[in-house]
Amino acid sequence: MLSKTMLLASAGSLALLAAPAVHAQAAADASSPADPAASAEQGEEIVIYGTGKVRQEQTINEAALDILPPGSSPLKAVARLPGVALQSSDPFGSYELGTRLSVRGFNQSQMGYTLDGVPLGDMFYNNHNGLHISRAIAAENIARVDVSQGAGSLAIASTSNLGGNLEFISRAPSQELGGEIAATYGMYDTVHLYGRIDSGELSTGTRISLSGVYHDADKWKGYGQQTDRKINGKIVQRIGAATLTGWLNYSLHKERNYADLSPATLDRIGYDLDFLRPDFDTAVRLSQISANQTASAAKRPLPFPTAGLVFPTPYTNVNDTYYDSGGVRSDYLGALTLAVPVTDWLAVSATYYHHDDKGSGGIYTPAVFSPDGFPLSVRTTEYGINRDGGIVNATATLGDHTLQAGYWHEDNDAITDRNYYAVSQSNRPDVTDFLANPFRSDFLTDLTTVTNQFYVSDSWRLSDALTIAGGFKGARVENGITTNAGTPFINGKIAARDWFQPQIGATYRTGGQEFFANYAENMRAYISSFRGPFGTTQVGFEAIRDVLKPETSRTIEAGWRFETGPVRGVLALYDVKFENRLLAAFSGANILGNPSILQNVGSVTSRGVEIAATYRASRAVSLIGSYSYNDSTYDDDTVNGAALVATKGVRTVDTPAHLAKGELNYDDGRFFGNFAGSYTSKRNVTYTGDVTVGGYVLFDAALGYRFPEGGPLAGFELQINAANLFDKKYIAALGSGQFFNTAASLNNTLQAGSPRQVFGTIRKRF
Template sequence: MKMKLLMGAALAALSAGASWAQTSGPADIPAETVDTNRDVVVIIGQGETRQVQTLTETDLKLEAAGTSPIKLIESLPGVNYTAADPFGAYEWAVNINIRGFQKDQLGYTLDRVPLGDMSYGNYNGLHISRAIISENIGQVELAQGAASLATASTSNLGGALTFRSRGPSDDFGGTVAFTGGSENMSRGYARLDSGAIDALFGAKGYVSYAKQQQDKWKGDGPQKLEQVNAGFEVPVGPGVLSGFYDWSKRRETDYQDLSLEMLGRLGYNWDNIKPNWALANQLGDIGANNGYTGVCNPLAPNAFPACPNPSAGTAWPAPFANADDAYYDAAGLRDDQLARISYDADLTDSISISATAYIHENEGQGIWFTPYVTPFQFGAPVSDRANISSVSVRTTEYDMNRSGALGSAKWMLGDHTIEGGFWYEYNDFNQDRRFYANTRQAPRPSLEFMRNAFATQWSYAYDFETTMFYVQDTWNITDALTVSGGFKSVSVDMTVDTNVIGFTAPVAGSNSDLNGTITSEDNFLPQVGFT
């Protein structure tokens, strides 16, 4: 594999590089001694004043189809990547650590559009695997340490990952690909490019579709992802108007989280117990009867709240030691739509501008089959014991509507490149914790959105308003020395309203009635670099 790493070099590296250039080089190596099949890491200084590493489209094609875009950077220095499966298909378990900085301490953008902090319960964006089909990524750039001042992010403490989509082709054509593998893995991908259309002033576009499914490597349940991407470019005046659209539908079945003690006692292949619904009911009943789950008073099983099934006994079936050894099932559901429109133009030989507007809508549910809350605690009658399961579905529900704009202008003035820009985003975000009843005869489908809750534990409505602007100057002092300096100003206003807390509406003026606005801002965040 040949991987190009673009990084700003430190002084020591510059000195070593100059010495190396004087003593050896490609011209000094006889052609017959060069092994063209070996893995090569090429480190190139390109005037960057930060450490920047880039994977090109050629590098990305070396990964298996359907691989998580986050996994694509695992070969870069300083990156530690972990996942629960070879493709990184299980989003909950995908994590990266870059020189000690966690995933939510980094910034992420796609075609300059902010993706938030990439955490699983993301309140301000979405995971890159849902933002674009992996085959449509054209470039990945990792800035370790201080990210660019222009990065539209409030979490880029330890650097930033910037993804760029693969634009429409100049030529008409298409691609169809299919991948299959173990654990019933299948993936189909198709893309059709219109090519440049002279009748539309050279406009070009594409549409693509991908569908992937694979079973968990242990336990029961699939990981599913279905996506549609579309994009266009059209010359307008001195620049190019471009657009991108993403529709994503993710359904993933969770693995059971295992402690070291559980691994030793239950084994490496232990997981949730789906499709054994009878066992799930039995464990929920026993947990209620012996007091482990605390959903009723075992000494008064018919009093409110009623125990779901007093006749089930109190002894755990082997090898269970408690109700937390395994649950029936858990899952993550995410539906997203992301769209942007951009205009980039060189107004003169020395002045260029860029502007982007975007929207993002998300609906999500994190699903867990829990024995810790039952409908009997909320008034279900004892007479319904034969129908109502002791295992309910608990959800964490997400509803997000983001919209924003960002722009920049660049002026090349002699040896200086002066740049300034802004980013504004408004985010309407709601989060709720709800519970849904199951029947003893059959559970709710775990990969479908839950509706008709019997209880809401809490419900919050948030509004986030983010404003950022920056100014910087890059000075090419000599061919060997470049210095850049600038600052950015960031302000975030967060407003929250509490709709439900503790299964009831909050008492006005109480500590649980969280309502108000918090502002976090810093008007001068400087950055200086050189190479």
């Protein structure tokens, strides 16, 4: 606590010292678009409804990110959009293992994500081809997010976007010398520090920005912290008419996990159930009792006679909870882009990017004892990613036609290892560290992914009112695995390919009204992960390699964008067919690590409606609201091994039928604030729908003040944020320990939502 107080005091002192030195510069920049007060006076829209787009698409701008508690994931800002469901166990949406995003019934790993055009993979916690946006860049450095709920762009560098895409665009270095310092302190000993400096445009035509983040937050229950360290750098260089842009981002992310819950543990123990640390003795005793029960059932002598056979209240099972669990990720992500206007009708750009990741997720397990017989060990799943890629795009404007073509190639060499580390009374490894010297390895694997994708498109403006856009993309993704040691021993390759994935759409604009329609087909490639075709035995892999089909989707959507006086918004309808759904059939508790068999289990039909609108009552006051209804059901019963699971006609797991959101925003240049509420209806936990979690309503609020220009505190801001304002108890993320067929097979797989948390921020822009 003392060290955090000193950090906050230091940040505040730096801001105060900076005030007189930059006061004149701040006054000179008062009318700059980057100036927050000026932006407010210009009536900047928080949500932009995609005018001119042939598909359902919205843009979230920088103002929507600024109003969030500092340290929040950009996904928190996106969650205000229709059709987007976001749940997280923490108030920031940055705790990766407990955060789930779904759109129109598609889950997080079935969408596409990029940062400045660079692919982030499917953003799943078990890294294999990318990283989460919360690690890729500091949220304060994001300028906007373009969200497509349906088909997604042909040009996006993704092979997972069955259900749309999120494209994150970072802030460019400012044209003027300046920067920002911000310090946040809040409940559960939360400290968030952010600093940024912009060089302005130098005489060489160069602009540079450099920023850093220091973030620590105690868990709201249990033991431990969530920790983030980030450094982001970006440079823009003019080279004649061309522009060279380079950026490099570093992240060190540590998270101590929240325990997964089940309906049984919720009833018996409640929302506050978490991992046992620092209560080591109870964790040891639970493991000993479990071993005794196993021995007793086999009529063998008890290995730990003093522990007995009965679990201490309130526990009834060794898997109710464990001693500790957490993870660590270290990432370097960087890119170079050269954009060249070749002629007045042709522009080309080329991007090279590199990503290096090292990660580990660990848990204290009673399933494997340490070598000396101590009844616990630390089981880790360790990850590594080394990927390089290149993207080339060209745009030609020929009369009424805008032609585009592009190519994307990526080589990804990854590892996934399963190791065990010894535990004793005097040796308790930290699950948020990179550990060394395992006593056992279940498997050591090398994984490869080679991606080749292209697209061509044409946007044809037939008149001032009517535009037709169409094209197609093609992709081939080859996944390979080499097992260097361990069981199951599996080697081989599998490829997904579809060289023709068409998309065609149109917009028609008359007055302030615009109508759009779009048809698109997409394919999701296999993944080089044990969540994919490699999560089985060699025999199992050979059985599926030639018969497995990649997941595909067909999306039809149409809508109306309207603008009537102070009201603007969108109404959209969609029909989606999701085919060749892949499901891994597991057996036993997730911690046991049993192999699975991936199989195609039929299709899903999703139909729905989305409506969103902004009412600008004045330059200072705006109201934003949205409602979406989604009817997403399984078309087939599911075959799980030899068993038939009755899923036909059942709503898909973790898919709310109703989402309703509303917010009031105020910004007069000095005072600003936000009051937002959202409703999420009930969701299925099991594939058969015999276990559900109830719907809930959450409210967040923010209030701030900017000191006036010309005064001694010019450029300073104060901001207070409250997340879950009315302290609602609810279940947030589902499927943290996978999904299950029925209540009878259900294990711990629910995450409790964060209680009310309040944060205060002081910020200095100069």
